[in-house]
Amino acid sequence: MDLNLQELNATEFPVPAELESNIAITSLSQLYNWGRRNSMWPMLFGLACCAIEMIATASSRFDFSRFGFEVMRATPRQADLMIVSGTVTKKMVVPIVRLYNQMPEPKYVLAMGACASGGGPFKEGYNVVSGMDKYLPVDVYVPGCPPTPQALLYGMIALQRKIDGQSIANGDDVPWYGVGSAEPTPVPVLGPDIIDPRQMDMIRRQAERAANDMAALGMRELPAAMQMVAAKAPTATAAPVEAAPVDGNALAFVLPAGGRPWEEAEDIREKRRLRALARKAVRASRRASAEEE
Amino acid sequence: MPTAAPDAPLTSTTIEGAIDHLRATYPEAVRADDREGYGGIIVDSAQLLDIARFIRDDLGFDYLSSATAVDYLGAGDHMEMVYHAYRSRGGGALVFKAQAEREQPEIPSLVSVWRGADFQEREAWDLYGIHFPGHPNLTRILMWEGFHGHPMRKDWREAYYEEEQKPFDSRWPGGHVHRAEEKNVFGKNVSYPREIDLSRLMDTSESAVYQSLGLGVDVERVMDKDGFETNELVVNMGPHHPSTHGVFRMVLTVDGETVTSLEPVMGYLHRNHEKIGERNTYLHNIPFTDRLDYISSMGNNHGYVLAVEHLLSLGRRYNEPTYRCETLRVMMVELSRIVNHLWAIGFWLNDIGAFFTPVLYFIQERERIMDFFEAVAGSRMMCNYMRFGGLFADLPERIKSVSNLVNDRARDYNTMQFLTEMVSERIPRTIDELEQLLTQNEILIERSVGVGVLSAADAINYSAAGPLLRGSGVPYDIRRADPYSIYDELDFDVAVEDAGDMYARYLVRVKELRESVRILRQILPRLEATQGESIWADGKPGAYAPRVPLGEAYGRVENGKGELGYYIVSAGGKSGTANPWRYHVRAPSFINLTPMGIMSQGHKVADIVGILGSIDIVLGETDR
Numbered sequence: 001m002d003l004n005l006q007e008l009n010a011t012e013f014p015v016p017a018e019l020e021s022n023i024a025i026t027s028l029s030q031l032y033n034w035g036r037r038n039s040m041w042p043m044l045f046g047l048a049c050c051a052i053e054m055i056a057t058a059s060s061r062f063d064f065s066r067f068g069f070e071v072m073r074a075t076p077r078q079a080d081l082m083i084v085s086g087t088v089t090k091k092m093v094v095p096i097v098r099l100y101n102q103m104p105e106p107k108y109v110l111a112m113g114a115c116a117s118g119g120g121p122f123k124e125g126y127n128v129v130s131g132m133d134k135y136l137p138v139d140v141y142v143p144g145c146p147p148t149p150q151a152l153l154y155g156m157i158a159l160q161r162k163i164d165g166q167s168i169a170n171g172d173d174v175p176w177y178g179v180g181s182a183e184p185t186p187v188p189v190l191g192p193d194i195i196d197p198r199q200m201d202m203i204r205r206q207a208e209r210a211a212n213d214m215a216a217l218g219m220r221e222l223p224a225a226m227q228m229v230a231a232k233a234p235t236a237t238a239a240p241v242e243a244a245p246v247d248g249n250a251l252a253f254v255l256p257a258g259g260r261p262w263e264e265a266e267d268i269r270e271k272r273r274l275r276a277l278a279r280k281a282v283r284a285s286r287r288a289s290a291e292e293e
Numbered sequence: 294m295p296t297a298a299p300d301a302p303l304t305s306t307t308i309e310g311a312i313d314h315l316r317a318t319y320p321e322a323v324r325a326d327d328r329e330g331y332g333g334i335i336v337d338s339a340q341l342l343d344i345a346r347f348i349r350d351d352l353g354f355d356y357l358s359s360a361t362a363v364d365y366l367g368a369g370d371h372m373e374m375v376y377h378a379y380r381s382r383g384g385g386a387l388v389f390k391a392q393a394e395r396e397q398p399e400i401p402s403l404v405s406v407w408r409g410a411d412f413q414e415r416e417a418w419d420l421y422g423i424h425f426p427g428h429p430n431l432t433r434i435l436m437w438e439g440f441h442g443h444p445m446r447k448d449w450r451e452a453y454y455e456e457e458q459k460p461f462d463s464r465w466p467g468g469h470v471h472r473a474e475e476k477n478v479f480g481k482n483v484s485y486p487r488e489i490d491l492s493r494l495m496d497t498s499e500s501a502v503y504q505s506l507g508l509g510v511d512v513e514r515v516m517d518k519d520g521f522e523t524n525e526l527v528v529n530m531g532p533h534h535p536s537t538h539g540v541f542r543m544v545l546t547v548d549g550e551t552v553t554s555l556e557p558v559m560g561y562l563h564r565n566h567e568k569i570g571e572r573n574t575y576l577h578n579i580p581f582t583d584r585l586d587y588i589s590s591m592g593n594n595h596g597y598v599l600a601v602e603h604l605l606s607l608g609r610r611y612n613e614p615t616y617r618c619e620t621l622r623v624m625m626v627e628l629s630r631i632v633n634h635l636w637a638i639g640f641w642l643n644d645i646g647a648f649f650t651p652v653l654y655f656i657q658e659r660e661r662i663m664d665f666f667e668a669v670a671g672s673r674m675m676c677n678y679m680r681f682g683g684l685f686a687d688l689p690e691r692i693k694s695v696s697n698l699v700n701d702r703a704r705d706y707n708t709m710q711f712l713t714e715m716v717s718e719r720i721p722r723t724i725d726e727l728e729q730l731l732t733q734n735e736i737l738i739e740r741s742v743g744v745g746v747l748s749a750a751d752a753i754n755y756s757a758a759g760p761l762l763r764g765s766g767v768p769y770d771i772r773r774a775d776p777y778s779i780y781d782e783l784d785f786d787v788a789v790e791d792a793g794d795m796y797a798r799y800l801v802r803v804k805e806l807r808e809s810v811r812i813l814r815q816i817l818p819r820l821e822a823t824q825g826e827s828i829w830a831d832g833k834p835g836a837y838a839p840r841v842p843l844g845e846a847y848g849r850v851e852n853g854k855g856e857l858g859y860y861i862v863s864a865g866g867k868s869g870t871a872n873p874w875r876y877h878v879r880a881p882s883f884i885n886l887t888p889m890g891i892m893s894q895g896h897k898v899a900d901i902v903g904i905l906g907s908i909d910i911v912l913g914e915t916d917r
Contacts, residue, residue: 044535045533046539046540047539047540047562048539048540048562048564048584048587048912048913049584049587049674049675049913051539052587052588052636052674053673053674055652056656056659056660056663059652059653059656060653060656060657061656061657061660074534074535086562087562087564089560089561089562089563089564089916090482091436091437091498091560091561091563092532092540092561092562095532095533095561099533115564119482121569121580121581121584122564122565122566122569123453123473123482124451124453124454124455124473124482124565124569124572125451125482125564125565125568125569126444126451126452126482126565126568127435127436127444127560127563127564127565128482128564128565129481129482130453130473130474130481130482134480134481145675146674146675148673189494189496190437190439190440190496190498191439191485191489191494191496192439192440192441192485192486192489193440193441193452193483193484193485194481194483195483195494196479196481196483199479199481200491202478202479203479203485203489203491204491206478206485207485207487207489207490207491210487210488211487211488
């Protein structure tokens with residue numbers, strides 16, 4: 001990708017016209033994002049049908065290298081972007097979460113196709129995870145079954161736009177610019193059915209009720225659960241779930257010591273997102289007023 | 294009494310003759326399956342092993358194509374294993390069944406007779422809970438060890454269960470649409486058994502895999518031939534590995550670089566095709582078949598509509614598909630086969646070191662065929678093109694490729710001109726180019742000759758199919774052995790090679806590419822001749838929501854990867870039913886992996902990926 005200095009220039013100080021193609025005054029965030037968005041290396045990681053169209057997108061006719069997605073790397077350590085290209089099954093989500101944890105930050109997830117976005121045609125299947133976002137934070141969803149290569153390209157360009165809006169100046173914009181290292185996503189466990197460690201408490205409560213021959217809690221009686229499901233309302237108002245005493249054996253499956261409870265982390269993420277949106281709006285209005293002048 | 298001529302050998306009797314012979318030999322244990330719409334025989338499971346040996350050795354049905362289970366809950370309340378055996382010289386199936394009661398079902402394992410039954414019996418154990426005494430490694434194959442229940446049993450319900458059969462009442466119009474997550478407390482596609490005890494929870498899925506292979510955690514110390522002390526190591530390849538063609542996994546033990554044993558581990562893309570298929574209506578299943586072998590969706594459609602059409606023909610009102618319809622079907626399937634083999638060869642070359650360059654060349658033709666599919670069926674990959682008794686649409690007059698709008702110009706061709714150019718120039722040119730660069734290529738020959746050898750006897754015994762079978766010197770191609778559609782009037786040869794190694798499979802694929810072009814050359818004049826003829830059996834799109842009469846059917850086609858079969862049981866009333874009772878896919882990619890272990894023994898780790906590539910699997914079909 002050519003370096004377009006005019007595009008990169010973001011300053012109130014005027015650059016003389018004759019120097020516009022030689023000098024740019026810009027923010028560090030913008031320069032950094034510009035470099036990052038144009039060298040996103042996807043992981044060579046195919047799940048199902050969508051993987052074939054992903055390969056087609058990488059090949060000569062569509063060629064996503066043109067947009068800076070240079071080359072696919074087979075190892076997560078060298079990849080910036082995980083394209084979840086196909087149906088995520090319960091058996092496969094365990095390695096997928098591990099792979100995600102192995103990717104260095106900053107990292108992004110693109111859910112390609114109906115299955116990765118929400119389960120797709122196989123949603124009701126007993127071994128199917130109804131959407132990658134049940135386990136990992138997804139940045140871009142691309143609809144289609146499978147999406148055409150054009151659709152995938154569009155989704156990848158949308159991801160680049162998303163990166164443009166992120167800021168290193170504000171440490172809380174995206175988790176990896178914050179202070180300290182981010183926590184790994186808890187790896188699901190294959191028990192009688194798949195178990196998300198973040199839901200251990202709820203599973204335990206349901207099991208206790210079942211053991212005492214009580215009807216399973218409905219959605220209304222489980223405010224925290226409802227919050228998790230809806231995932232839209234802020235969790236701060238939710239009644240805290242009382243942590244049940246934990247046996248030694250089960251310790252491996254609760255969150256690592258010192259880790260934030262899931263709801264809290266989610267809350268922080270939500271706040272970050274809102275703040276990022278607000279900043280974005282300010283930037284946009286500034287840009288608009290600058291253009292008017 | 295046997296109806297075969299007294300001096301004719303038993304191995305060449307008709308199916309009826311063979312059945313009569315069986316009944317004469319085992320009068321107590323064999324009875325005809327006289328349920329309405331059914332065929333074949335029911336065998337007493339106490340004598341199943343003896344009878345299976347008799348069927349293989351004396352009657353000559355040496356190829357076990359499919360072995361699958363059916364749960365007759367509420368219709369006799371028994372479990373049933375259904376076996377389809379064929380002769381490797383060609384001809385129809387001998388269908389035999391064994392029954393067991395539903396609680397604690399037990400049926401003797403046939404692995405000692407046909408090794409090809411291995412994975413299929415494991416699947417029946419995994420999904421139906423049928424126990425097979427005598428099976429060497431009866432462990433779960435698609436789900437993980439520790440999963441609660443056997444999900445394909447009719448009384449097992451998934452977490453997002455709504456109703457037994459579609460269309461669900463909640464669906465629009467008339468219903469209240471909801472998201473399944475909203476009804477589940479966990480907000481996820483999970484349900485836990487009542488007795489779940491989290492304090493004792495152990496993830497045994499991994500250790501079970503190693504235990505079933507007889508592998509401990511400790512590495513064993515072995516002495517190599519020169520007296521050096523070496524360690525035998527366990528190496529995992531997959532499920533995330535660039536050369537496993539998806540999410541397939543192999544567990545190998547290696548002594549140095551040499552593979553001493555290999556076991557495929559699968560199920561990472563098990564998306565419950567069959568369970569969903571039994572909730573669906575017959576018509577719903579057509580787009581689902583696209584997603585089995587997603588590289589050749591047209592071929593998948595074809596096998597499925599053949600099976601359902603066979604069932605429909607048992608009913609009163611049924612018309613054969615028109616000639617134009619059959620012609621179009623064959624054309625689409627052959628184009629799919631070309632795409633399939635180009636991918637297969639390309640990916641295989643990836644595996645043995647020619648990373649992606651050949652694929653980039655092959656994709657050019659693939660893209661043009663995709664343009665054609667998109668213009669005809671509306672979608673590039675998932676064509677959803679065939680219907681019972683007809684097709685989705687006839688050929689359009691012009692092909693306008695939307696895909697190329699990426700380059701800011703749309704392609705626009707006359708359809709017949711486009712096809713003629715493809716068939717007479719472009720595809721043959723690609724094959725010539727491919728052969729010129731590869732067939733005599735020294736590196737390719739060095740890497741592939743003598744590697745991954747499968748003998749003809751093993752190929753038959755392990756139920757190998759497709760290029761894997763023909764590359765081992767068995768000239769078995771369903772288009773010739775058991776012809777369907779209009780293949781019996783088309784002129785083509787069965788590609789076969791004797792060596793049984795990776796190179797032989799490559800040669801078979803190249804030959805089949807040429808034979809496909811040869812078939813397409815004969816198809817084009819037939820298309821011209823039938824211009825204007827209806828693609829629907831009775832002139833109007835009639836069979837959109839068929840009610841399928843009682844009975845069973847097995848429809849099989851020669852797909853790019855091998856024999857693709859659909860076993861369908863319809864358990865409707867007098868007026869038929871819109872939902873299948875049993876919907877099983879005999880997937881070539883799945884069964885072709887059975888001999889993977891014996892093919893890899895003694896080879897280097899670097900050859901394993903090549904051997905897997907030469908089998909040519911697609912995970913959508915392997916795991917279903």
